[in-house]
Amino acid sequence: MVTARAFVTGIGGQDGSYLAERLLADGTEVHALVLRDESAATYTPPEVVTHVGDLGDVEATRRLVLDLAPDEVYNLAAISSVAQSWDEPDLTAHVNGLAAVALMESARQVGDHVRFVQASSAEIFGEPDASPQSERTPVRPLNPYGAAKAFAHLSVAVQRSRGLHASSLVLYNHESPRRPERFVTRKITSGVAAIARGRADILTLGNLDARRDWGWAPDYVDAMLRAARTDEADDFVVATGVGHTVRDFVEAAFRHAGISDWEPLVATDPAFVRPADATDLTGDPTHARDRLGWEPTVDFDGIVAAMVAADLALLDESA
Template sequence: MKRALITGITGQDGLYLAELLLAKGYEVHGIIRGQNNPKRALVEAIVPEVVLHTGDLTDLSGLLRALHASQPDEVYNLGAVSFVAYSWENAQVTTEVTGNGVLNILEAIRLYAGDDVSKVRFYQASSSEMFGKVQEVPQRESTLLWPRSPYGVAKVYGHYMTINYRESYGMHASSGILFNHESPRRGPEFVTRKVTLAVAEFARGRTEPLAMGNLHAKRDWGYAGDYVEGMWRMLQQDTADDYVLATGQTHSIHELLDVAFRHVGIDDWAGHVTQDPRFMRPAEVDLLIGDASKARDVLGWQPTVSFERLVTMMVDSDLAALDARRS
């Protein structure tokens, strides 16, 4: 039985990945921050088979303890301060966790594995936000990185540190450059979930307008359940490498609103949405669209859920949750 250790297991991707690995017969371990983490109950409810360890990406000794306790064949680093808007408010914490945290987990693996450093395969969750001020459309693995947020800068550091440990120590370390991927488990602070939650409320009588930022920004949105399959496939390869995971299609926030509101029978949503300068980024990333041909050719990976299906899935989930709370 293979063993896997997941950081960031309380997040959207961590939960989907844990489910995937358990279904494949893995023994799954997760690192959770703090003894009284409020999300512990969520993990225990969704994936009760997962063995949880207390740890933190900023604490090298704690990571080493988790490695010795779990003895993993694979480590998936999904932990990060991942909300881009927050990264401007607290760039230092974002850098410590999202950037330096990658160095800590890589170094912990190197120390744990000793002379047989390749015995633990490592996955780093890189991000399309690294492309920032895009220098090429679509973006691929070789596209110049030009991040436009503290989060993006921290992800670039972690991405290159992963490459450095692969080249310097022979670690089986791969990075997945994932474009936006969403699901009903997405946090409510992210724009897709912010929209689908609000649309569900409008369908049940909400009157307060939804305040939004730039409606013209475009993103390449896919389904998180598809993307964790790509993560796993990367670590099954004989040779570690970096891969873009994306749908190859781009949609604007305006289109997101169109699909979500139309799903609940509201065709003209202009009166329900306002634009608020507070939600405008200091430096916007206007167009992200990924070229996942390498992942398709090498990993045999491709997305299965369309943009429209993804949005309606999220709206339906939020409607069901809202109705359950009211019943």
């Protein structure tokens, strides 16, 4: 029996770890590109074969991909912080844009059997005129992160026209307890847990009115697998279709920590407000549901509850 082989970038993030677990469970041999030897990373399964390198090193990455000759390629690597993209727009353009396109070309050179999945982002839509957004929504990014992701997203269709089975998944915000604390959702749940356990007094945030469509990260990884293995590649919005404000997230987090009077415990700081930020990013997953048979399995309240419970458990264990 021939074992399928997958090549994954960005395996150190929450999506990469969940994806590796799913691939290994399917009997797929998993290889991953890592910036340094991260084989012992917290959530990376030990069965993953890691290769130290940099996605931005186009020539070295291409040699590796051609040598491995994978059946599936999942590009999850990126400068993942919108805030960081403002500080390092040139690096963001290179990693999230140029290097992603180069990886697509490397996959195409392996052979026409390769399936390629690009992790795109709702940030490519910028400040859309209508909500929810679909695959037909104009691509008009507002920040360097979105602009670089837009270049890669549009390039997927170009590569499809050259025969590569390539799908771009426009991933809306998706969370889990594995989300790093530099992201606002995990900052909220870890901060709320600290307040609930008497280790902090205040939670400081930026724009509480920004509205996002938050999903469960393992569900979004399931969409990636479905896209790689569907007969016809395409672009897919992956979202729940339901938007909530940051304020809603904060309220839910405090509620699950047993705190009802939360507003005096939250402060806002203009330093945490992005230079340009979309007010409402909510996706329409109809195409993914119809073509991939994909459905979200965990709702907003369940996501917040799981994250708060995990952060409370971390504090209790450390105590």
